[in-house]
Amino acid sequence: MLDVIDLHIEIEDSLIPETVVHDFDISVSAGEIVGIVGESGSGKSMSALAIAGLLSRKDMKKKGSIMFEGEELLSVARARLRKIQGDDIAVVFQEPMTSLDPVKTIGYQVEEALRIHRDLSDEELKQAAISMMRDVELPDAENLYYKYPHELSGGMRQRVMIAAALICNPKLLIADEPTTALDVTIQAQIIELLKRINKTKGTAILFISHDLSVVRSLCSRVLVMNKGRIVESGPVDRIFTSPAEEYTKNLIRAIPKFEKRASVIDNGDKKPILTVKNVSARYKKITGYFSPGSRQKLVVKNASFTMYEGEIMGLVGESGSGKTTLGKTILGMLDDTEGEIIHYSDRPQMVFQDPYGSLNPRKTVGWILQEPLRIRGGQPAEEMCEKAKEMLGLVGLDESFMNRKPNALSGGQRQRVCIALALMLGPKLIIADEPVSALDVTVQDQVLNLLIRLNRELGIAILFISHDLKVVYELCSRIIVMKDGVIVEQGTDMEIYNDPKDPYTKQLLSSAGYTK
Numbered sequence: 001m002l003d004v005i006d007l008h009i010e011i012e013d014s015l016i017p018e019t020v021v022h023d024f025d026i027s028v029s030a031g032e033i034v035g036i037v038g039e040s041g042s043g044k045s046m047s048a049l050a051i052a053g054l055l056s057r058k059d060m061k062k063k064g065s066i067m068f069e070g071e072e073l074l075s076v077a078r079a080r081l082r083k084i085q086g087d088d089i090a091v092v093f094q095e096p097m098t099s100l101d102p103v104k105t106i107g108y109q110v111e112e113a114l115r116i117h118r119d120l121s122d123e124e125l126k127q128a129a130i131s132m133m134r135d136v137e138l139p140d141a142e143n144l145y146y147k148y149p150h151e152l153s154g155g156m157r158q159r160v161m162i163a164a165a166l167i168c169n170p171k172l173l174i175a176d177e178p179t180t181a182l183d184v185t186i187q188a189q190i191i192e193l194l195k196r197i198n199k200t201k202g203t204a205i206l207f208i209s210h211d212l213s214v215v216r217s218l219c220s221r222v223l224v225m226n227k228g229r230i231v232e233s234g235p236v237d238r239i240f241t242s243p244a245e246e247y248t249k250n251l252i253r254a255i256p257k258f259e260k261r262a263s264v265i266d267n268g269d270k271k272p273i274l275t276v277k278n279v280s281a282r283y284k285k286i287t288g289y290f291s292p293g294s295r296q297k298l299v300v301k302n303a304s305f306t307m308y309e310g311e312i313m314g315l316v317g318e319s320g321s322g323k324t325t326l327g328k329t330i331l332g333m334l335d336d337t338e339g340e341i342i343h344y345s346d347r348p349q350m351v352f353q354d355p356y357g358s359l360n361p362r363k364t365v366g367w368i369l370q371e372p373l374r375i376r377g378g379q380p381a382e383e384m385c386e387k388a389k390e391m392l393g394l395v396g397l398d399e400s401f402m403n404r405k406p407n408a409l410s411g412g413q414r415q416r417v418c419i420a421l422a423l424m425l426g427p428k429l430i431i432a433d434e435p436v437s438a439l440d441v442t443v444q445d446q447v448l449n450l451l452i453r454l455n456r457e458l459g460i461a462i463l464f465i466s467h468d469l470k471v472v473y474e475l476c477s478r479i480i481v482m483k484d485g486v487i488v489e490q491g492t493d494m495e496i497y498n499d500p501k502d503p504y505t506k507q508l509l510s511s512a513g514y515t516k
Contacts, residue, residue, distance in 0.1 A: 001204055002028040002051065002172060007064040009046055009055070009228075017061070020046050021228045024064070028172065031202040033194075035215040035236065037251065038225035039440040040412030044208045045094065047225075048174045050074075051206070052091050053081045068172070086113035090170035094177040094411060096157035098356050100149040106133075107145035110164045117168055132163045137189050154353060154434075155182045155319025155467075162190065169201055176208045177411075183318040183467030185511040191218055210412075210440030212255050216240055224248050254441040256470035258497075258514055261452055270308035272344055273429050273461045274330065279303045279339030281322075281329045296336070299325045301485045303339070307463060309428070312455055314476035314493075315465045316508065322485035323465045324353065327431045330463070345428035345461075349421075353434040355414035359406040365392070365417055366402035372424045391420035394454075396446055412439040416447065423454070433465045448475060469512035473497060481505045 009021035021043040028034050036044045049055050051066055053073055066073040068089065073081065090113070093099040100109055110129040114120060120128070126145065133141035136159045149157055158178060165173060175194070179187045191214060197203050209215050215222055216236055223233040224247065232245045243249050281300040300322045307313050315323050329337050331350055352358040359368055369388035373379050379387075389399045395416040406414055415435065422430055432451070436444040448471065454460045466472050472479060479496040481489040481504065489502040498516050500506050 001030045001069055002026070002206075003065075003067040004047075004051060005065040005067075007047060007050060007066065008062065009043075009050060010061040012059050012061055019228060021050070024228075024230060026206075026223060026230075028204050028206060030171070030204055031198065032221070033198055033205040033207060033219045035207045035209065035219035035222040036225060037209060037212055037215055037222060037440075039210070039251075039442050040410035041227075042225040042440075043228040044225050045176050046228075048091070048176055048206060048208055052089055052174055053085055054091070083117070086170075087117040087168045088170055089172045089174065090165035090168065091174045092158075092161050092165045092176060092178045095354060095356055096154070096161045097149060097354050099161060100157060102149055104148075105145065106147050106149070106152070106160055110145075110160060110167060112164065113168045128167065129163070132167050133160070135166070136160075136163045136193055137186070138163065153320035155186050158182055159186075159190070162193070166197060166203075170203060172204045172206065173197075174206045174208070177210070178207075179209070179211065179214055184469060184508060185318055187214070187467075188511050194218060210444075212240070212251060212441060224251070251441055254445040256441070256444070256468065256474060258470055258473050261448060261474040270310065272306050272342075273309045274307040274344065274348075274463075275340070275342040276306070276326075276330065277304050277340040277342075279326070279329060279337065279341060281325050281334050281338075282336040283325075283334075299485050300329060303482075303487050305480055305487065305490055307429070307461055309344075310455065310459045310461055311478065312451070312462045312464055312476050314472040314479040315463060315482065316467065316469060316472055316479060317482035318508075319467070321482040323482055324433050325485075326482070327433055327463065327465055330431060343429070347425045347427050348429035348431065349423075349425065349427045350431045351415075351418050351422045351433060351435045353437065355411065355418045356406060358418050359414060361406050364403050364405055365409075368406075368417070369402075369421055369424060372421070376425065387424065388420075391423050392417075394423065395420045395450060396443070412443045415439055416443070419447065419450075426458075428459065429461045429463070431463045431465070434467070435464075436471060437466070437468070444471075451475070469508060469514060473514075481508070 004024060004026045007021055007024035011018045011020055024047050038044050050062060062074055107126060107129050110132060111125045114125055114128055130141045130145055133144060138144055138156060138159050162178060179190050182190060194205060198205055207219055219236050222236045222239050223230050226247050232248050240252060243252060279300060280298060280302055282296045282298050303326055317323050327350060328334050330341055331348060366388050369391060370384045373384045392399060392401055397416055419435060436447050439447060451462060455462060464476055476493055478492050480487055483504045489505050497514060500509060
């Protein structure tokens with residue numbers, strides 16, 4: 001069905017053209033699931049976007065051949081390509097919040113491809129959208145139809161993207177990191193959903209991911225990319241059990257496991273750095289444009305815990321459980337809150353889940369990193385610039401990134417810039433909201449080691465919010481479990497993993513594949 005031969009992609013929007021994909025070859029048969037893995041910036045997404053016809057025709061030079069059902073997509077007329085896009089070939093993008101229109105309802109966006117490619121009534125469109133939202137396990141689809149992206153959790157937004165991509169029953173689904181932002185239970189549901197769609201409808205899937213465990217559970221074949229080239233390909237079991245290339249071996253070694261990286265900190269002689277007492281948080285929701293009334297949604301309910309100097313504490317739970325809201329409440333970013341929050345350190349910082357939405361798209365990385373220092377004042381420009389370069393070095397980026405803008409960075413590079421930004425003022429407490437969820441396994445490995453080093457050398461305490469229980473196991477000495485805004489369980493890492501008390505904790509551990 002799909003046959004790509006010698007695809008070569010060169011970016012021409014700078015003085016020196018840069019080749020980002022070299023001699024890319026792939027064949028996908030009808031009903032087959034093929035994976036592409038590699039580090040951030042390896043050319044995975046660029047190759048997939050070329051297949052979908054979504055690369056610019058002005059500032060990118062493409063050579064080779066992309067044959068889809070006997071039709072050459074590189075040279076096809078734009079009008080014909082538009083008929084294929086969304087109907088025969090659909091895409092699920094990596095960052096749902098930046099891919100969804102913030103001023104359109106969820107229902108309208110799920111229907112969009114149907115509206116373009118089918119002649120259906122408004123009621124037929126609505127029923128098709130609701131049915132598809134149910135298929136991807138979105139709760140209360142009838143009410144969700146009228147909501148907006150900002151009202152949904154990250155995991156729910158990703159499922160909306162999948163529903164929108166599947167609405168026309170495409171022959172080829174290109175899934176670019178579709179499970180990256182999802183917790184383990186929802187991730188397992190999405191994988192099962194993709195398997196079911198593949199089996200019942202015969203939809204071929206090109207699955208792009210840095211999570212090799214997910215690729216192994218879903219795909220029959222896998223291609224490994226590095227620096228724009230395919231370095232290894234073959235049946236997924238052979239690649240995982242007997243990789244030929246050292247690069248592939250490094251990727252497999254970096255897969256998170258239930259093994260400890262950090263030593264457990266004894267809190268007996270440590271002073272508190274944060275105390276949270278009976279904290280609740282609400283979001284106000286306006287009932288109508290002309291209505292002065294509003295209704296409130298209680299998102300965090302009577303949360304209490306204490307963090308100590310220099311410890312790494314995990315905060316886990318499914319999407320929508322209130323983890324991020326609790327983190328924002330701790331830093332005073334929400335108005336409608338109750339309870340008591342006591343900070344024993346100055347200028348605590350947060351690393352947000354969506355790196356692209358966290359960075360000013362019009363400014364360079366150097367300008368962004370120096371902004372906290374400019375606001376604080378009292379430091380020469382040269383020192384601020386050197387400090388920014390130093391922080392880039394800490395997160396594994398060289399000073400050439402100082403002059404780049406966020407849209408010129410890969411997802412993993414953007415996340416590292418966000419971590420560097422959080423370090424600029426030398427905080428003693430960082431709230432890290434899914435800081436490695438968008439990173440490939442090798443960069444994730446580097447960032448986790450970086451966080452441990454910052455914790456040990458600088459004494460920075462970290463509240464580590466994550467849906468990845470393997471990463472939390474590797475990193476955290478104590479763990480908080482949240483469900484529906486309530487802390488259902490908290491304790492040391494061994495208490496939570498080896499002797500969980502709450503049924504919800506047991507469910508999370510089972511979904512993550514943990515055994516004693």
